[in-house]
Amino acid sequence: MxxxxxxxxxxxxxxxxxxxxxxxxxxxxxxxxxxxxxxxxxxxxxxxxxxxxxxxxxxxxxxxxxxxxxxxTGRSPLEALSIGVPMKPTDVALRCNIVTLSEDDVPYEKKTIIDHSSDEISTEDAAILLKAVAEELQDETYQFYVGTSYRHCLIWAGGQVVPLIPPHDVLGQVIGQYLPADKKLREMQERSFEILSKHPVNLERKKKGLNPANSFWFWGAGTKPAxxxxxxxxxxxxxxxxxxxxxxxxxxxxxxxxxxxxxxxxxxxxxxxxxxxxxxxxxxxxxxxxxxxxxxxxxxxxxxxxxxxxxxxxxxxxxxxxxxxxxxxxxxxxxxxxxxxxxxxxxxxxxxxxxxxxxxxxxxxxxxxxxxxxxxxxxxxxxxxxxxxxxxxxxxxxxx
Structure with a gap:
């Protein structure tokens, strides 16, 4: 059988x-x-x-x-297993979506989330964007790993399992009330927008009529599963x-x-x-x-x-x-x-x-x-x- x-x-x-x-x-x-x-x-x-x-x-x-x-024990740790991310018991894994936020001239917290998948961005384009942000934000505490399409991983060494909102739950809404309460995570999301909104990959995507992949969005925090x-x-x-x-x-x-x-x-x-x-x-x-x-x-x-x-x-x-x-x-x-x-x-x-x-x-x-x-x-x-x-x-x- x-x-x-x-x-x-x-x-x-x-x-x-x-x-x-x-x-x-x-x-x-x-x-x-x-x-x-x-x-x-x-x-x-x-x-x-x-x-x-x-x-x-x-x-x-x-x-x-x-x-x-x-x-x-959380969503992102399961994803981390699949891409071979080494996790210590004290690590926290977070899903790092590359999403589309509105590009109107308003503060970050007043922007609207348009697309949780950035038009199902290719892994190849996403990897370029992830690298651009990681080059500035990555350190011994925060390490980024490439996943598939818009779905990527952040490992927070010695981190906390903090409450975070999935981006697909708040599509079409102003993001302010859904941003991370943790100061560092919020700062990284905001800085990612500053880097990605003017990145050549996104300028080219917009020429093709595709949604720009212009911001990180963290969610799904958890510890190593067994x-x-x-x-x-x-x-x-x-x-x-x-x-x-x-x-x-x-x-x-x-x-x-x-x-x-x-x-x-x-x-x-x-x-x-x-x-x-x-x-x-x-x-x-x-x-x-x-x-x-x-x-x-x-x-x-x-x-x-x-x-x-x-x-x-x-x-x-x-x-x-x-x-x-x-x-x-x-x-x-x-x-x-x-x-x-x-x-x-x-x-x-x-x-x-x-x-x-x-x-x-x-x-x-x-x-x-x-x-x-x-x-x-x-x-x-x-x-x-x-x-x-x-x-x-x-x-x-x-x-x-």
Whole structure:
């Protein structure tokens, strides 16, 4: 038996007037999911423990089988693991987004945050900008590390886990009340704007009609995590297929092998087919038991507030990832179980994460059935199945 998880980040949503009262998941053209649903168990699962922030960090830890209440020490430390950042127990890691702030002639604290991803800036451009700021601000206490796209890392030696606001939670708002209370962190954000707003990379981006990547934004502070090995928990050898440092970091911490897919970038135009083929090859050719396929695009489109692009991301997942997987897995004759779900909702209405339960689909080649339902939030809720501890879902997948 082989096992797959297809995680559509932020895929769940609310009924939208623009879609005739349907959610993006209901509205999208998903023939592969529909055919799976006709032979699958569907239901709802709570991936975010009560009282915890609805982040992809807590949610994916939960889905992978680690209770966030026990294992979560912050988002950025997980990302630091993925890019090989050395962390001491006394270090604090912070996510360093390169964001777009308004360039009106007002003090820094009166500027508005326009884009948390700077038009999904390339890693190559971001690395140039990070270096420009690091050359002035980096010292023995504060060290910067390049991540992927707009997502980077700051290590604060002997630092504190201070409360910080994710930039995607305050899009379109004046930033003053959301800036770090820590004086040094705030000063570094302000100075980064002074350096980046006139950098040649950003001058060129504006000529091309792209948002300038003109400020650092710190958030997600935490200390070095310690996850128990995935193989010890489940006796399964697994691979992680993701373009996102957070997921790669969880994999490193859990002893799951990261598979790098060329062209996978965390955006709408990622290498969908490459993700599918990498999963199939890991299971059928390389002897792994389990593949976790993470698709960031639905979440990014939710943060952008684009109904059309979120629908397209879900349809792409169906046709370009699940389609090839189903074709090759079925042709192989290998029995398998497939779990499909989001980590959390990212509703278009609010453009950020919410902690609501999410729909799951569980398919098993050895458990044929015939049902009338489709995979979406509405029908999953009507099924009457509810798993109130998301961290138990992985064990359910393996033991069902």
């Amino acid at each position: 082989k096992y797959l998880v297809m995680l559509g980040d932020g895929m769940a949503d609310e009924p939208l007037e623009a879609l005739g009262g349907k959610t993006p998941l209901e509205y999208a053209d998903t023939p592969v999911l529909d055919s799976y649903a006709a032979r699958s168990e569907i239901g709802m699962v709570a991936t975010i423990p009560a009282g915890m922030a609805p982040g992809s960090d807590t949610a994916n830890l939960s889905v992978i089988g680690y209770d966030p209440r026990e294992y979560y 996850l128990s090995p995935f193989y010890e928990k489940y006796k399964k050898r697994g691979v992680m297929i993701s373009a996102v440092d957070l997921l790669k970091g969880i994999a490193v911490g859990a002893g799951i092998e990261n598979k790098i897919v060329p062209g996978a970038n965390g955006g709408l135009n990622t290498n969908y087919e490459g993700k599918a083929q990498t999963a199939v090859d890991a299971l059928l050719k390389e002897g792994y038991d389990f593949a976790y396929i993470h698709l960031e695009a639905p979440d990014e489109m939710g943060h952008q507030g684009s109904v059309e692009k979120k629908v397209r991301a879900i349809a792409n997942m169906d046709r370009r990832i699940l389609g090839p997987i189903r074709e090759q897995m079925d042709a192989s004759g290998e029995d398998y179980r497939l779990l499909v779900l989001p980590d959390h909702p990212t509703p278009i209405r609010v453009r950020t994460h919410v902690p609501d339960p999410v729909p799951y689909l569980l398919y098993d080649t050895t458990a044929p059935g015939k049902y009338d339902w489709h995979y979406n939030e509405r029908e999953a809720a009507k099924s009457g199945r509810f798993i109130d501890r998301g961290c138990e879902l992985m064990g359910y997948l393996f033991s069902k």
